[in-house]
Amino acid sequence: MAIPEIVVKTTKQIQSRLKKQNIDVSLGDIRDIYYSMVADSTNPTSDEINLVFQHFVDINSSIYS
Secondary structure, X not given: OOOOHHHHHHHHHHHHHHHHOOOOOOHHHHHHHXXXXXXXXXXXXXXXXXXXXXXXXXXXXXXXX
């Protein structure tokens, strides 16, 4: 099954935002969390996208604090 283009686009945007914070996460890892946190994966809300982003920021800060 092909990954919907909106999922690819959104996860790449999240990855780009994370890289700007010096947080390196694979697209596969982002996609896994994306699918678990976004109710309609083909129509994510900005709040859901921010939650996915924040998830990785929180993990990173707990590792390095």
